[in-house]
Structure formats: C-alpha cells, structure tokens
Amino acid sequence: MLTSAPVPLVSFTFGVPSPAVIARLRSAGTVVAQTVTSADEARLAADAGVDLLVVQASAAGAHSGTFTPQHVPPSAPIADLLAQVAAAVPVPMIAAGGLATPEDVAATLRQGASAAMVGTVLLLSDESGASATHKAALADPARTQTVVTRAYTGRPARGLRTAFIDRYDAMAPSGYPAVHHLTSPLRSAAAAAGDAERVHLWAGTGWRYASEEPAAAILSRLAA
Numbered sequence: 001m002l003t004s005a006p007v008p009l010v011s012f013t014f015g016v017p018s019p020a021v022i023a024r025l026r027s028a029g030t031v032v033a034q035t036v037t038s039a040d041e042a043r044l045a046a047d048a049g050v051d052l053l054v055v056q057a058s059a060a061g062a063h064s065g066t067f068t069p070q071h072v073p074p075s076a077p078i079a080d081l082l083a084q085v086a087a088a089v090p091v092p093m094i095a096a097g098g099l100a101t102p103e104d105v106a107a108t109l110r111q112g113a114s115a116a117m118v119g120t121v122l123l124l125s126d127e128s129g130a131s132a133t134h135k136a137a138l139a140d141p142a143r144t145q146t147v148v149t150r151a152y153t154g155r156p157a158r159g160l161r162t163a164f165i166d167r168y169d170a171m172a173p174s175g176y177p178a179v180h181h182l183t184s185p186l187r188s189a190a191a192a193a194g195d196a197e198r199v200h201l202w203a204g205t206g207w208r209y210a211s212e213e214p215a216a217a218i219l220s221r222l223a224a
C-alpha cells in the first residue's frame with residue numbers, strides 16, 4: 001500500500017525495519033525516519049539506510065522508542081544524545097524529548113539538529129485528541145511529577161505520576177504489547193469515568209508548557 005500509494009514521509013519506532021523495506025519505501029519517493037534513543041541504535045538505523053533520525057531523549061512524553069524495552073533508558077540530556085549520535089553517524093537529526101520553549105528548540109538546532117519535534121506541548125491544543133480526563137490532569141497544578149514506567153503497556157513510557165503507577169511499576173514486566181492490551185479496557189473505562197489515577201496520563205517533562213490554543217499558534221511560537 002505504501003509503495004503503490006506513497007506518502008511523503010514514513011517514520012518507524014521501537015525497532016528498525018529490514019533494509020529491503022526501507023529501500024522499497026525510498027524508491028517510491030518516501031523519506032524514511034527512524035526514532036533512536038542512543039548512538040548504538042543510530043548506527044543500526046544508519047546501516048539499514050534511513051534518511052533521518054528522530055533522536056529521542058528520555059524526557060519525551062509517552063513511549064520510549066528504545067530497541068531494548070527490558071531496560072529503562074538512561075535520562076541523558078538531549079544535548080548529550082545529539083552529540084553522541086552526530087559523532088556516530090552522518091545522518092540528519094530531528095531532536096525530540098522535553099522541548100517546550102523557543103529557547104529549547106533553538107538550543108537543539110545549535111547543537112546540530114536539523115529540526116525539532118514536539119508532542120507534549122500539543123496535548124492541550126484545540127486539535128488534540130487526548131481524553132478530557134488526560135487534559136484535566138495535564139492542567140492540574142496538584143500534579144507535580146512525570147515518571148517513566150512499564151506499568152501501563154509493558155514498555156517504558158513517560159507520564160504524570162498516578163496511583164496506578166505507584167502500585168504496579170515495581171512489578172511491571174517488559175511485555176509490550178501484551179500488557180497494553182491487558183490494561184487497555186481498564187484505562188478506557190477509567191478515562192470515561194474521569195478516574196485519572198488509572199489512566200495513562202502521557203506527558204513529557206515539559207508538560208507545564210502545554211496550552212489551550214490552536215496547534216499552529218504553539219508551533220509558530222516555538223519556531224520564532
């Protein structure tokens with residue numbers, strides 16, 4: 001489908017597809033991006049032939065793209081990660097993870113990134129599909145901390161700290177997507193009931209900068 005009706009860009013995360021898959025996409029005119037969380041992962045992606053690397057720091061909201069989810073990725077600053085990846089491979093980098101202000105974005109461009117990617121700062125935007133429960137929690141001043149946990153899905157992901165994480169984090173196995181499917185009905189029911197303590201409240205470290213306005217306004221400000 002993606003080769004018979006090509007799209008401009010395809011991005012992969014959680015692991016690198018085969019070089020043959022990447023070559024087929026590229027020969028259809030598609031730019032191929034790969035999320036990486038370390039220099040080792042960047043080498044694997046470069047060897048497989050991707051065009052772009054999304055260099056994701058552990059400050060990022062939601063799932064880590066790590067290729068080894070049995071280990072929680074170290075919390076390296078984005079600047080360090082960009083330097084390590086740039087030293088390892090000559091592939092253009094998109095910086096991601098915890099970028100929430102124009103200063104953050106400008107710094108990553110100075111540090112060698114060709115572009116910056118944001119997720120968390122868009123979660124309260126007019127276009128966001130986050131649940132009302134998720135949005136209310138993001139705006140709740142009583143929430144003071146994000147943590148990385150496998151409790152909800154079996155793969156490390158960053159979100160606002162909840163009672164569910166406090167109860168299950170220490171015993172959560174590495175088991176994505178099985179754990180995701182196991183907890184999904186519970187999380188959906190909790191979101192519908194407004195019970196934020198059982199919902200995956202995905203958020204990166206910059207969640208306080210999420211604002212209720214059009215996404216275009218948020219992005220224009222970050223790029224200024």
Ligand SMILES: Cc1cc2nc3c(=O)[nH]c(=O)nc-3n(C[C@H](O)[C@H](O)[C@H](O)COP(=O)(O)O)c2cc1C
Pocket residue numbers: 011012013035056059060061062063096097098099117118119120121202203204205206
């Ligand atoms: C709610 C949410 C869902 C996400 N879903 C995906 C996804 O499906 N695929 C993907 O490659 N990255 C996904 N991301 C990660 C972003 O692409 C990016 O790495 C991250 O948001 C950057 O960090 P930030 O959230 O601190 O801005 C998601 C992020 C958030 C917050």
